[in-house]
Amino acid sequence: MxxxxxxxxxxxxxxxxxxxxxxxxxxxxxxxxxxxxxxxxxxxxxxxxxxxxxxxxxxxxxxxxxxxxxxxxxxxxxxxxxxxxxxxxxxxxxxxxxxxxxxxxxxxxxxxxxxxxxxxxxxxxxxxxxxxxxxxxxxxxxxxxxxxxxxxxxxxxxxxxxxxNPRPARADELMADIRWYVNCHLGDPELSPESIAAAHYVSVRYLHKLFEGEGVTLARWIQRRRLHECRRELGRTGRNSVKVATVAQRWGFANPAHFSRAFRAAFGVSPRDWRESRTTGHQG
Known part of the structure; x- marks a missing residue:
């Protein structure tokens, strides 16, 4: 600092x-x-x-x-x-x-x-x-x-x-606060539009309105951030022994089956296959 x-x-x-x-x-x-x-x-x-x-x-x-x-x-x-x-x-x-x-x-x-x-x-x-x-x-x-x-x-x-009695925040300032908050709480399975709105002293309706210009819903954006963090962690060299379910839980996915489906839909490959391909590629 x-x-x-x-x-x-x-x-x-x-x-x-x-x-x-x-x-x-x-x-x-x-x-x-x-x-x-x-x-x-x-x-x-x-x-x-x-x-x-x-x-x-x-x-x-x-x-x-x-x-x-x-x-x-x-x-x-x-x-x-x-x-x-x-x-x-x-x-x-x-x-x-x-x-x-x-x-x-x-x-x-x-x-x-x-x-x-x-x-x-x-x-x-x-x-x-x-x-x-x-x-x-x-x-x-x-x-x-x-x-x-x-x-x-x-x-x-x-x-x-x-x-x-906060300073009047512009929409872009509030969005920056929200992104920072979400990134700090990705591992919390209770993270939701309701909890985010309460933490920022705005209504859920206004929160969703802010994301209308992002081209993605808030829930979808949170899931995307979690999936990218999981892919990053599973792709680290030498991480073959880590359990896929452990990584999923660490980043807020309570249901392993739901995580696997979402991961495949986003990246076209299962979490296990992604991890093994990265490990094999580095070993070769």
């Missing part, structure tokens, strides 16, 4: 580290990006960045913005973003595992990457807690542990509020 910039330096003030949450105050020079806070799985990490002084430019798929004093930014490690300080910038940063948040993935995705007013409402509470946490002595273990959970709970509340 982010890399340690060569010129970023921690301030001389205290920093705090905790197994579930990492906190740090950093000073960036012109052009520096966000530092790596030390998580092993950055893709599953949430970062809250709050400028104490100066500002930070952020570029995401949705466009460019500036995070300055009085605002905050919640960064999702799964969403590509680039950062650069504008002149000298002092930031309060906390990072914690995405699993600590109580909100569903679509709500997190819609809330992150947005520059928020940190001087009112829940965002102000998040800002105060983050800055306090960054300034807490690392040796003060009990208060630090309590604050860690407190910050995660506040960020969850903030995300929930933003989900209830």
């Amino acid at each position: 982010v890399t340690e910039p060569s010129r970023a330096e921690a301030t001389s003030g205290p920093s705090a580290n905790h197994p579930g949450l990492r906190a740090r105050t950093v000073c960036l020079l012109d052009g520096d990006g966000l530092p790596d806070l030390g998580g092993e799985a950055n893709a599953d990490t949430i970062v809250v960045a709050i400028p104490i002084s100066g500002s930070l430019a952020v570029a995401t798929d949705d466009g460019d913005d500036v995070v300055s004093t009085g605002t905050l930014l919640v960064v999702d490690g799964r969403c590509p973003s680039t950062f650069a300080s504008v002149g000298a910038c002092e930031l309060a940063l906390v990072a914690f595992a995405r699993a600590l948040l109580t909100e569903p993935d679509p709500a997190i995705r819609r809330a992150t990457g947005r520059v928020l007013d940190a001087e009112r409402g829940t965002a102000a509470l998040v800002s105060s807690a983050v800055v306090s946490l960054c300034r807490t002595s690392g040796s003060d273990v009990v208060p630090l542990d309590r604050m860690s959970h407190h910050v995660a709970d506040l960020v969850s509340t903030l995300i929930a509020e933003l989900a209830e």
